[in-house]
Amino acid sequence: MSPRALLAGGAGFVGSHLAERLLSDGYEVVVVDNLITGFVDNISHLRAEPGFSFVLHSAEDAQTLPGRFDLVLHFASPASPPRYLAHPIETLHAGSNATEALLNVARRDGARFILASTSEVYGDPSVHPQTEEYWGNVSSTGPRSVYDEAKRYAEALTFAYRRSFGVDTGVVRLFNTYGPRMDPDDGRAVPAFVKAALANEPIPLHGDGSQTRSLCYVDDQVRGILALAASAEAGPINIGNPHEQSLLEIAELVIALTGSTSTVELQPRPIDDPERRQPDITKAQSLLAWNPEVHVEEGLARTIAWFVANGTTRTPLV
Numbered sequence: 265m266s267p268r269a270l271l272a273g274g275a276g277f278v279g280s281h282l283a284e285r286l287l288s289d290g291y292e293v294v295v296v297d298n299l300i301t302g303f304v305d306n307i308s309h310l311r312a313e314p315g316f317s318f319v320l321h322s323a324e325d326a327q328t329l330p331g332r333f334d335l336v337l338h339f340a341s342p343a344s345p346p347r348y349l350a351h352p353i354e355t356l357h358a359g360s361n362a363t364e365a366l367l368n369v370a371r372r373d374g375a376r377f378i379l380a381s382t383s384e385v386y387g388d389p390s391v392h393p394q395t396e397e398y399w400g401n402v403s404s405t406g407p408r409s410v411y412d413e414a415k416r417y418a419e420a421l422t423f424a425y426r427r428s429f430g431v432d433t434g435v436v437r438l439f440n441t442y443g444p445r446m447d448p449d450d451g452r453a454v455p456a457f458v459k460a461a462l463a464n465e466p467i468p469l470h471g472d473g474s475q476t477r478s479l480c481y482v483d484d485q486v487r488g489i490l491a492l493a494a495s496a497e498a499g500p501i502n503i504g505n506p507h508e509q510s511l512l513e514i515a516e517l518v519i520a521l522t523g524s525t526s527t528v529e530l531q532p533r534p535i536d537d538p539e540r541r542q543p544d545i546t547k548a549q550s551l552l553a554w555n556p557e558v559h560v561e562e563g564l565a566r567t568i569a570w571f572v573a574n575g576t577t578r579t580p581l582v
Contacts, residue, residue: 266315268292270333270375272323272366273340275302277445278380278438278489280310281482282337285490287313294329298322300351301342306445323362332373335493338366338418339380345408345534346451352410359414360421367425367433376432378493379422381500383439383541384412393508393542396437396500406536419500426498434492439504439543443482443563444570448577453477457515458568459576461522466529473512473528476540480505481563484556491552504543505556514560521564 269286273279274295279302286293292315295307299320310316319329323340341358342348348355363379370377386394387402402412425431442454449455460467480503488503509517512528519526548554558566 266290266292267334268331269294269335269337270326270329270366270369271295271337271339272326272362273297273302273338275299275304275306275318276339277306277447278441278482278485279339280306280445281443281486282339282489283307283310283316285486287316291315291335294319296321296323296326296329297340300354301347301447301450303447324357324365326365326369333369333375334373335378336366336370336375337378337380337493338363341414342411343382344450344452348411349407355410356414359418363418363421367422367431370433371425371429371431376434376493377422378489379418379433379435381415381419381435381437383437383504383543384408385416385419385437387412388536388538389540392540393506393544394502395544396502396547403536408536434495434497435499435501436489436492437500437502438485439502440477440479440541441482441485442479443567446567448571453511453514454479454564454567457518458522458571461518461524461526462571462576464525467515467519467526468531469511469515469528470531470537471533472530473510473515475511475537476508476542477511477514478505478508478542479514479560479563480556481558484558488548488552488554491554495552497551501547501551502543502545503548503554504545506542506545507560508540508542509560517561517564518568521561521568
């Protein structure tokens with residue numbers, strides 16, 4: 265009998281790639297997603313696959329799903345500033361109510377549980393690069409706190425279930441993931457830059473462009489997540505590409521790769537926007553034998569090709 269995976273948030277950007285890989289690895293995959301920020305077309309190509317099913321539902325109600333699971337993955341949350349600022353309460357519930365519901369499924373079934381956490385738990389870091397031991401520099405009251413604090417609480421709850429109930433848990437902290445199926449309007453740098461460049465419109469750059477990000481292609485990210493899932497490690501473990509670039513460098517690379525006539529347009533910088541992002545991936549390398557493989561130029565070229573083929577406008581179901 266095939267192992268069975270419950271994937272919350274599986275109609276999202278990263279979740280849909282995880283669903284693909286799990287199916288190819290022989291899992292039966294049940295995706296539960298309320299489509300607040302996910303898209304049915306992210307998984308439409310999987311609907312006819314044997315062993316795949318989609319449930320339009322909140323992850324908060326995961327315990328009502330029939331059957332038992334061998335693996336539970338929590339990827340259900342708005343994940344970009346415009347999206348979590350538009351859905352602040354739902355974002356906090358994704359970190360609290362949904363996390364507890366999914367942990368209860370894992371506890372009930374004796375399943376491995378993987379929490380998708382984020383580099384945002386480090387806030388605007390004063391330590392560089394960021395190791396898993398760094399506690400972060402995070403505002404608990406600023407506008408971004410609905411996401412940052414939801415993820416920090418979700419981590420705390422996950423470790424509490426591990427200590428109190430012996431649930432087999434793992435926490436992964438994802439850094440600046442990009443690739444095909446990103447929402448072009450979710451406000452993150454790569455889709456915003458690509459969308460503008462393909463239209464030969466000004467590239468929106470918040471601040472002076474000196475802020476750094478470390479882009480990790482989604483295929484590399486999925487490999488790291490599933491390496492953690494296949495291990496007995498509790499984490500947290502950073503999964504990201506330590507190749508650090510300024511936002512201006514990324515914008516200029518997108519312009520070059522698209523052959524665009526776009527110029528860079530400086531805009532006001534959002535509140536609590538982090539100055540630098542770079543993961544220390546020593547633990548991923550030593551404990552999971554994981555390293556990123558896709559160079560940023562190659563990954564951006566693939567991402568641009570996907571936007572060219574699929575367009576830069578998408579409409580959520582709800």
